[in-house]
Amino acid sequence: MTIPPDLRGRRRRDPFWVAVNAVYNGVQRVRGLREPVLPDVRPVDRTLRLTVVGVRPEAEDVVSVRFGAVDGRLLPRWQPGCHLDVTLPSGRRRQYSLCGDPADRRTYRIAVRRLPGGDGGSVEVHTLRPGAVVTSQGPRNAFPFLASERYLFVAGGIGITPILPMVKAADRAGADWRLLYTGRTRASLPFLDELPAGLVTVRTDDEHGLPSGTDLVGDVGDGTAVYCCGPAPMIESVRASVPEGAALHFERFAPPPVIGGEPFEIELRRSGRTVAVPADRSALDAIRDVLPGVAYSCRQGFCGTCRTAVLAGEADLCSPADRDAGSMLICVSRASAGGRITLDL
Incomplete structure (x- = not known):
């Protein structure tokens, strides 16, 4: 059967297919109201x-x-x-x-x-x-290298490892950069032969004595990005000497000392032990005295390896995510106000 055209000459729609289309659209709308079936999500192994x-x-x-x-x-x-x-x-x-x-x-x-x-x-x-x-x-x-027109790099001994690729990148970019490289002796300093030609100052303790903050930083100007990696005393000297107008970025290769801490106690629920943490030690160090196999890595609070569930008590220095999850990083976090905390260890 031929469907006659409407007044504008268009072909009329076949009533049968109009009905089929309406039923199909109705089914799709009903399906859309249901909870979608999601596939199983499996963690990606990035090892x-x-x-x-x-x-x-x-x-x-x-x-x-x-x-x-x-x-x-x-x-x-x-x-x-x-x-x-x-x-x-x-x-x-x-x-x-x-x-x-x-x-x-x-x-x-x-x-x-x-x-x-x-x-x-x-x-x-x-x-x-x-x-x-x-x-x-x-x-x-955890030590991102950001774009800048001027850089001051300060490396102490093996602290040259993250700094070396930064110096080479700054040199390739044509940035204004200088490097102060310190250590006990020249023989103790790796990669001296790989440093690009530029303003590189090598300062060793046996030739010049221990450097002060002024020796390390000099007259760094505003707008300079300062990148520093080395022993804790060197980093603290740089932090105290960098002016407010310069942007300081640093990375330790050893954990920072505990300063101004209060003693507290940790109950290790699964182990059935109680550990006393002195004011000058971290929870991680005290726990390792009785549980040497506890997992850790950076000991500086950013890698997450030592994250542990908190079963009772409150911990300080916790990120909002850790606090919401009821966990703490035992390398840097402590019991709030020197109290008592219970951990799932």
């Missing part, structure tokens, strides 16, 4: 399996280690300031700054100073040989 492809001495008690992907694929991109969370063959988890070339997607490079009196991580890195396999998380950036 990298890396193999050691090279180990090289860089200075007294310092070696660099190059890693490649076990399966040979390209590695994730990174920027100056990034670090890896490396799990060593022993199970120790440590953070190391990337100090190679961000354009190199085949290898990552770290450098580590051997600390015989440390907790064993640096000593273990010095035993790694080509073919050894480690796992890592990252790269992650």
Whole structure:
């Protein structure tokens, strides 16, 4: 049957298909009111399996280690300031700054100073040989390198590792930059031969004595981005000497000392123990006296490895997210007002 046109010459719609369309649209509207069925969400495993492809001495008690992907694929991109969370063959988890070339997607490079009196991580890195396999998380950036017209870089010893890629990036960008590189002796300073030609001042303790804040910062001008990495005393000297008009960015490679803390107690619910935390120690250090296997990494409050559930009591220095989740970072957080806190450990 032919449907006659309407008054404007358009073909009339077939009543049958009009009805079918109405039923179809009605079903779709009903479906839209229902709760959508979501697929199962599975966490993405971002663990990298890396193999050691090279180990090289860089200075007294310092070696660099190059890693490649076990399966040979390209590695994730990174920027100056990034670090890896490396799990060593022993199970120790440590953070190391990337100090190679961000354009190199085949290898990552770290450098580590051997600390015989440390907790064993640096000593273990010095035993790694080509073919050894480690796992890592990252790269992650807790020390971002921001664009600026002028830079002052201050590096102390092994603190050159995050600074070196920044200096090279500033040089490639044509920025106005200078570097002050300090250490015990010239023989203890890695990567001296890799520094780009520019305003580089090497100041060693054996030749010039311990530097003051003025020696480190000089007459830094307003609008200068100051990037500093090194021992805690050096960082504190720089912080005290940088004028308000300069932007200071710094990264420690050791935890800051506990200053102005109050003693408190921690109940370890699962372990059935109570730990007294003195005013000058962190909760992490006190807990490790009785639970040496407790997980930690940076000890500075940004990596999240030591995050622990709080079962009772209140903790200070917690982020809003940690407070809402009822957790704390035991490397930096303490019981509020020197009270008592109960942890799921």
